[in-house]
Structure formats: structure tokens, C-alpha cells
Amino acid sequence: MSLAELICPAGTPAALRTAVDAGADAVYCGFQDATNARNFPGLNFTPEELAEAVAYAHAKGAKVLLALNTYPPAGKVDLWRQAADTGARLGVDAFIVADMGVADYIARTHPGIRLHLSVQAAASSPEAIRYYCENFGVKRVVLPRILTIPEIRQIRKEIPCEIETFIFGNHGLMVEGRCSLTNYLTGQSTNMDGVCSPASDVEYARHADGSMSSQLAGFTIDCFGAEEKAGYPTICKGRYTAPHRPKGYYAFEEPISLNLSQLLPELIDAGVHAFKIEGRQRSKSYVRGVVTAFRKAVDDIRAGRPANMADLVALTEGQKQTQGAFETKKWR
Amino acid sequence: MSSTVDTNPRNRTIGGAVVSRLACAAVQPILSRVVRRVAARHPSLFARLGPHQSTDFLIDPIELPFALHLRPDPKALVFRAVPRDAAPKAGAVIRGRFLLLLELMDSEEDGDAAFFSRDLEVAGDTEAVVRLRNALDDVDGSIAEEAAAMFGPPGKAILARLRRAYSET
Numbered sequence: 001m002s003l004a005e006l007i008c009p010a011g012t013p014a015a016l017r018t019a020v021d022a023g024a025d026a027v028y029c030g031f032q033d034a035t036n037a038r039n040f041p042g043l044n045f046t047p048e049e050l051a052e053a054v055a056y057a058h059a060k061g062a063k064v065l066l067a068l069n070t071y072p073p074a075g076k077v078d079l080w081r082q083a084a085d086t087g088a089r090l091g092v093d094a095f096i097v098a099d100m101g102v103a104d105y106i107a108r109t110h111p112g113i114r115l116h117l118s119v120q121a122a123a124s125s126p127e128a129i130r131y132y133c134e135n136f137g138v139k140r141v142v143l144p145r146i147l148t149i150p151e152i153r154q155i156r157k158e159i160p161c162e163i164e165t166f167i168f169g170n171h172g173l174m175v176e177g178r179c180s181l182t183n184y185l186t187g188q189s190t191n192m193d194g195v196c197s198p199a200s201d202v203e204y205a206r207h208a209d210g211s212m213s214s215q216l217a218g219f220t221i222d223c224f225g226a227e228e229k230a231g232y233p234t235i236c237k238g239r240y241t242a243p244h245r246p247k248g249y250y251a252f253e254e255p256i257s258l259n260l261s262q263l264l265p266e267l268i269d270a271g272v273h274a275f276k277i278e279g280r281q282r283s284k285s286y287v288r289g290v291v292t293a294f295r296k297a298v299d300d301i302r303a304g305r306p307a308n309m310a311d312l313v314a315l316t317e318g319q320k321q322t323q324g325a326f327e328t329k330k331w332r
Numbered sequence: 333m334s335s336t337v338d339t340n341p342r343n344r345t346i347g348g349a350v351v352s353r354l355a356c357a358a359v360q361p362i363l364s365r366v367v368r369r370v371a372a373r374h375p376s377l378f379a380r381l382g383p384h385q386s387t388d389f390l391i392d393p394i395e396l397p398f399a400l401h402l403r404p405d406p407k408a409l410v411f412r413a414v415p416r417d418a419a420p421k422a423g424a425v426i427r428g429r430f431l432l433l434l435e436l437m438d439s440e441e442d443g444d445a446a447f448f449s450r451d452l453e454v455a456g457d458t459e460a461v462v463r464l465r466n467a468l469d470d471v472d473g474s475i476a477e478e479a480a481a482m483f484g485p486p487g488k489a490i491l492a493r494l495r496r497a498y499s500e501t
């Protein structure tokens with residue numbers, strides 16, 4: 001059986017301690033800059049905070065993975081290199097990278113530290129994954145959320161590294177963060193600036209009938225009826241009108257969260273080494289609830305007991321959940 | 333921006349306005365003490381607020397007879413109760429049930445989940461709200477408990493009773 005490590009998110013030092021205390025095997029986090037894909041206001045770690053976080057996690061037997069999972073704009077690699085050097089100095093256990101230049105720098109400069117390939121790299125074929133393993137010594141790939149379990153099982157047989165898959169959280173996968181629509185509207189790039197739908201460009205307005213519209217950079221991207229559940233103000237989850245759809249429809253994806261709790265045994269059996277919970281932008285309350293539930297489920301499965309998952313639907317976007325492509329390719 | 337919209341019909345009567353002003357006067361000394369204490373104990377809060385230390389937040393517990401005006405400037409902290417019809421023009425507004433706001437402050441509830449369920453409403457500068465949320469989320473322990481403890485056993489008893497009353501509704 002695989003290790004079935006639980007990889008948990010932390011946007012603040014307090015969230016990291018919460019995740020470790022709730023049973024995370026590893027916690028992933030980032031610095032307060034464009035080197036990671038959750039470069040949100042007021043979120044993330046200073047180097048001093050990361051040093052304390054690493055000490056806290058290691059004292060309790062948990063690992064810290066540093067997300068350096070954005071792409072440096074051409075010729076501007078210093079920020080990423082400095083972040084890698086700082087992370088190495090502070091003793092992080094692995095770097096999560098997407099860019100080949102960043103991977104190459106770390107492989108040469110800090111060869112003793114593990115490299116994990118971020119979902120942002122969108123490596124979904126054995127050939128692509130092997131390329132990263134052979135050239136940069138990648139030890140683990142985080143698979144894009146577009147594969148079925150039989151496909152994952154097959155890939156596992158053909159690659160020399162560990163597999164990590166998402167099991168819970170935000171489901172925004174228009175080629176895994178390579179969306180250029182948000183860049184078009186806001187001038188900021190998910191890939192290079194680390195931020196999709198920057199909060200400074202988001203505005204909500206409540207209307208007299210109780211409905212609420214969300215706007216991104218002045219464009220209305222959804223309007224929720226008085227009784228309707230809401231979602232994140234991201235372009236991919238927007239509801240748009242078109243001449244043939246005058247009432248508005250989700251052109252790309254619905255506001256919905258991934259929840260693979262029911263598929264955990266199959267994923268473990270398929271050879272998945274680690275399970276990732278999305279949500280560095282979420283609160284300690286979310287981290288506590290989701291990590292506790294999945295810790296118990298993984299432990300139950302390892303011990304041969306049926307896993308009894310807590311109901312996590314209240315924490316899902318739009319209060320709806322899906323098994324996405326993991327269950328069937330019919331999911332769009 | 334809809335920051336000063338009076339959402340509570342009770343406040344729109346003359347009697348409502350009087351009650352609101354009396355309530356503000358009654359809670360003001362408590363609020364001042366609480367905010368000074370929280371700021372002194374959790375100075376790291378301010379770094380996460382960044383440029384929004386000088387933003388005026390209107391925190392609007394929908395069922396209370398007043399709203400709260402917060403300006404988290406460490407050099408000139410403002411936290412005061414204001415009648416809704418006299419609330420200042422705020423940069424950001426956070427609106428919801430009182431206990432929900434209390435639980436969000438203590439990270440007992442998840443802000444995104446409360447937003448998805450529409451129990452929490454935000455308006456104005458979304459970045460300011462996100463920064464305040466992240467700053468509060470990095471505080472270990474319960475700010476509500478700390479504040480209640482400042483007033484000894486009566487403070488703790490009031491908080492416990494408040495929580496009970498809400499959990500029964």
C-alpha cells in the first residue's frame with residue numbers, strides 16, 4: 001500500500017500549526033510574493049515566520065513543502081532563486097515547482113532537497129512526467145485534475161516518481177491555472193503574479209431584490225439570486241449571458257468543489273502516494289475541519305476499517321461537490 | 333457604495349434611533365478597552381493589514397441596534413459603536429449575524445463558507461476585507477474569550493450566555 005500522505009494547506013503560521021495539530025503529514029505554504037500561486041493580500045509567510053513554522057512542524061514529525069509554483073517572467077528569475085535559497089536555508093523538506101528554469105536552478109544549487117512538480121506544470125502524460133524526473137530529479141508529480149483513476153493507475157506504472165492528487169477543495173482547472181482570461185481582465189497573471197481574481201479588482205453589490213452581483217475589474221461575472229449559494233469571483237466560474245442563453249449560464253465551470261473522500265480507497269489502491277487538500281486562502285476553521293476529517297479517513301483505510309467521512313459540503317464552493325474527472329470523463 | 337444603508341427597520345423609527353444611541357453609549361467604553369487590549373496582545377495583526385490599517389471598516393451585526401466602526405490604525409485605533417443612520421462612509425462593509433461575525437473573528441467559522449452560503453455579505457474594498465480576515469485568522473486562540481476574560485467571571489458568563497442563546501435560535 002502507498003504511504004497515503006496527507007498534504008495540507010496553510011496561508012498563515014496559525015493555519016500551519018492548526019494543520020500539523022490536526023494530523024497533516026506535510027503542510028505546503030508560500031512566501032508573501034509572486035513566487036507562489038496564492039499571492040493574496042495579507043496571506044503567506046515572511047522568512048522569519050517560515051523558520052518558526054519549519055521548527056514547529058519538524059518537532060511534531062510533519063514536513064514543510066515550499067510552493068514556488070509560479071513562472072518567472074523572462075529574465076526576472078532572481079525573486080524565485082532567492083526564495084529557493086531562503087527556503088533551503090530554513091530547512092524546508094521539498095520545493096513545489098512548475099517552471100523548468102526554477103527546477104533546474106534548485107536541482108543544481110540545492111540537490112539535497114526534494115523537488116515536487118506542481119499541478120501548474122500540467123504534466124499529465126508519462127512522457128511529460130518522465131522528462132521532469134530525468135532532467136531535474138523530480139521525486140513527485142502533482143497530477144492535473146483531468147485524469148480518471150484507471151488513467152492514474154496506468155501512469156503510475158510508467159513513471160519513476162511518486163504521485164500526488166488533489167482530494168478536496170477548489171476546482172478551477174482551465175488547464176490548471178493557466179487561464180489567461182483573468183490576465184486579460186485584470187492585467188495580472190495567475191502564472192506569473194500568483195493571483196487569479198485579485199481582491200483589489202473584485203467588487204460585490206447587493207441589489208434591492210436581495211440578489212448579489214460579483215464584478216471583476218468592472219465586468220459583472222455573476223449575479224446570485226437572493227436564495228442562491230455563491231461561489232468565488234473567478235472568471236472560470238462566471239455565469240454569462242449569450243444571445244442563445246439569455247438567462248445566463250456557466251460557460252466554463254460551475255462553482256463547485258472537488259471532494260474525493262469516497263474514492264480514497266481506490267486512489268490508494270491505484271498507487272497514489274499523497275493526497276492534497278486545496279485551500280491556502282481558507283481559514284484555520286476550514287483547515288481544522290478538512291484535515292481532521294481526512295486524517296481519520298486515511299487512518300481508517302490504512303487500518304482496514306471502512307472510512308466514515310464527516311460531511312464537508314458546508315465548506316465547499318457553492319455548497320456543491322463533485323468527483324470531477326476522477327470518476328468519469330463525462331464531467332466537463 | 334452601500335456602506336451606510338440602514339438595514340434594520342427598527343432604527344428607522346424615532347424610538348429606534350434613541351435606543352440605538354443609548355446602546356452605543358453603553359457599549360463604547362467596553363469596545364475601547366477591548367480593542368486596545370487586542371492590539372497590544374497581537375501586534376502582528378497590523379503587518380498583515382498592510383495599507384488597510386487606515387481603512388474604515390463598517391462591521392454590521394444585522395440584529396443589533398448599532399453597527400461597529402473599525403479603523404485598525406495602530407497609531408490611532410478606532411473601534412466604536414455607531415447608529416446605522418449616522419455611520420461614517422466606510423471603505424469596506426462586513427455584514428452578518430452577530431454570532432457569525434464573532435465566530436469569524438475567532439476562526440471558528442470559515443469566512444469563504446459563510447460567503448458561499450450568503451450568511452456573510454461584504455461590500456466595498458474586497459482587498460481590505462481579505463486582509464482583515466487573514467490578519468485575524470493568524471491570531472491563535474479566541475479574541476472573544478480574551479475580551480470576555482477582561483471583565484472577569486461576569487464577562488465570561490455573558491459570552492457563554494450569548495453563545496447559548498444563539499445556538500438555541
Ligand code: SF4
Nearest residue numbers: 172174179196235236
Ligand atoms: S479563472 Fe479559474 S482557471 Fe483561470 S486562473 Fe482563475 S481559478 Fe484558474
